[in-house]
Amino acid sequence: MNTSPLIGIVGSAGAYGRWLRRFFEAQMGLTVIGHDPADATSHSEEDLLTHADVLLFSAPIRHTPALIERYIAQSAGRESGKLWLDITSVKVAPVAAMLHSQAEVVGLHPMTAPPKSPTLRGRVLVVCAARIARWKPWLSALLAALEAECVVATPEQHDRAMALVQALVHAGHLAQASVLNDPAARPGALETLLPFRSASFEMDAAIAARILSLNPSIYEDIQFGNPYVPDVLRRAAERLHRIATLVGQGSDAARNAFRQEFLLHNQQGFGDVVLAEGNYTFERLGYLLADLHDEHSMSIHLPEDRPGSLRDLLQIFERHGVNIASLHSSRTPAGEVHFRFGFSRDTRPTQLSEVAQTLQGSGIGRVLPD
Numbered sequence: 001m002n003t004s005p006l007i008g009i010v011g012s013a014g015a016y017g018r019w020l021r022r023f024f025e026a027q028m029g030l031t032v033i034g035h036d037p038a039d040a041t042s043h044s045e046e047d048l049l050t051h052a053d054v055l056l057f058s059a060p061i062r063h064t065p066a067l068i069e070r071y072i073a074q075s076a077g078r079e080s081g082k083l084w085l086d087i088t089s090v091k092v093a094p095v096a097a098m099l100h101s102q103a104e105v106v107g108l109h110p111m112t113a114p115p116k117s118p119t120l121r122g123r124v125l126v127v128c129a130a131r132i133a134r135w136k137p138w139l140s141a142l143l144a145a146l147e148a149e150c151v152v153a154t155p156e157q158h159d160r161a162m163a164l165v166q167a168l169v170h171a172g173h174l175a176q177a178s179v180l181n182d183p184a185a186r187p188g189a190l191e192t193l194l195p196f197r198s199a200s201f202e203m204d205a206a207i208a209a210r211i212l213s214l215n216p217s218i219y220e221d222i223q224f225g226n227p228y229v230p231d232v233l234r235r236a237a238e239r240l241h242r243i244a245t246l247v248g249q250g251s252d253a254a255r256n257a258f259r260q261e262f263l264l265h266n267q268q269g270f271g272d273v274v275l276a277e278g279n280y281t282f283e284r285l286g287y288l289l290a291d292l293h294d295e296h297s298m299s300i301h302l303p304e305d306r307p308g309s310l311r312d313l314l315q316i317f318e319r320h321g322v323n324i325a326s327l328h329s330s331r332t333p334a335g336e337v338h339f340r341f342g343f344s345r346d347t348r349p350t351q352l353s354e355v356a357q358t359l360q361g362s363g364i365g366r367v368l369p370d
C-alpha cells in the first residue's frame with residue numbers, strides 16, 4: 001500500500017467529482033487525475049487504470065455498475081493490489097460489480113449533496129467495507145480526513161435503509177409538490193401559501209424545493225435503482241389511501257380508526273425516546289426559522305479564522321449599545337462561514353449602520369448582503 005496514493009476519479013467533472021478532487025488535494029495533499037466524457041481535457045480511462053492507486057467511481061447511478069464492469073474488463077487484472085471506491089447513492093449493484101475485480105473494494109455514500117465546506121464534518125457517511133486488507137490503514141486516514149460521522153453497513157443494509165431514508169422521503173415530497181403545483185388543489189399561486197406557513201410547511205416546502213433544485217437523474221435513479229423501493233412506496237401509497245378513505249367517510253368510527261391506526265399506534269411504535277428527540281429537533285429548527293425570518297439582522301463574515309475574532313466583533317456591537325438577540329453560523333453560497341446576528345426590537349437602524357461603518361476597513365468582519 002502506498003501512503004500517498006495517486007487518486008483517479010471516474011466522473012471528475014461532476015458535482016461530487018469536483019468536490020472530491022478539492023478534498024483529496026487540499027485536505028490530504030494527494031495528486032488527483034480524473035476521467036469524464038464531459039471534460040475533453042480530462043485523462044483517459046487507460047491513464048486512470050494504469051496510474052491510479054485508488055480508483056473512485058463518482059458517475060451517474062444508473063450507469064455505474066456497467067461502467068465498473070467495463071473498467072474491470074479493460075483493467076484485466078492490473079487492479080490487483082489497488083483500492084476501488086465508489087460513492088453511488090445505491091450500494092448493492094455497484095459494490096457487487098466492484099467485487100468482480102481483483103481490487104480491494106469499499107463502497108461509500110455521503111448522506112449529503114457536495115457541501116460548501118471542505119470536509120463532510122457533521123454529515124453522515126455510509127461505509128460498506130466489502131473487501132479490505134492492505135488498504136485498511138489508508139482507508140482509516142481517508143475517513144479521518146473526511147471528518148464524517150461514519151455508519152458501517154452491508155450494501156443490502158444500506159439499500160434497505162435508503163428505501164426509507166431517501167426514496168420514501170423524496171417520493172413523499174415529490175407527491176406533495178405535485179399537489180401544491182396542482183391549480184385545482186390550491187386557492188391561488190403557490191407564493192400565496194407561504195404567508196400562511198407553519199414551521200412544518202416551511203420545512204417540507206424547503207425539502208421539495210431542494211429536491212427540485214438538484215440533479216434530477218439522482219432522484220430518479222434513487223427510486224428506480226434500489227430493489228427495496230417499490231415495496232416501501234406501495235406501503236406508503238396504501239397508508240395515504242387509507243387516511244383519505246377514513247377522512248372521506250367522516251364518521252365517528254372513521255375518526256376512531258384514524259386515531260388508533262395513525263396516531264396511537266405510531267406513537268407507541270416510535271417510542272418515547274424517538275418522539276422526545278424528534279420533537280426537540282423540530283422545536284430547535286422552529287426557533288432557527290423564526291430567527292431567520294427576523295429582518296432585524298446582519299450577516300458578517302469573519303476573515304480571520306482565529307480564537308478571539310468573534311469576541312472582537314462582539315465588542316463593536318457592545319460599543320454601539322446593540323443588544324444581540326440571536327446568533328447563528330452558516331455558509332454563504334460561495335462557502336464562506338458567516339455569523340448571522342439578530343437584534344433586540346429596540347435597536348435603531350442608525351446603531352446598525354454605525355456598526356457597519358466601524359467594521360468597514362477594520363479587518364475584523366465583512367458585512368454581507370442579506
Ligand SMILES: NC(=O)c1ccc[n+]([C@@H]2O[C@H](COP(=O)([O-])OP(=O)(O)OC[C@H]3O[C@@H](n4cnc5c(N)ncnc54)[C@H](O)[C@@H]3O)[C@@H](O)[C@H]2O)c1
Binds near residue numbers: 061
Ligand atoms: N449529488 C449528490 O447529492 C450526491 C450525494 C451522494 C452521492 N452521490 C453520488 O455521486 C455520484 C455522482 O453524482 P454527482 O452529483 O456528481 O452527479 P453529476 O451528474 O454531477 O456527475 C456525474 C459525472 O459523471 C460523468 N460521467 C457520465 N458517464 C461517464 C463515464 N462513462 N465515465 C466517466 N464519467 C462519466 C458525467 O459527465 C458527470 O460529470 C452518483 O453516483 C451519486 O449517486 C451524489
Ligand SMILES: O=C(O)C(=O)C[C@]1(C(=O)O)C=C[C@@H](O)C=C1
Binds near residue numbers: 089111210
Ligand atoms: O440535498 C442534500 O444535501 C441531500 O442530502 C441530498 C441527498 C438526500 O436527499 O438524501 C440526495 C442524494 C444523495 O445520495 C445523498 C443525499
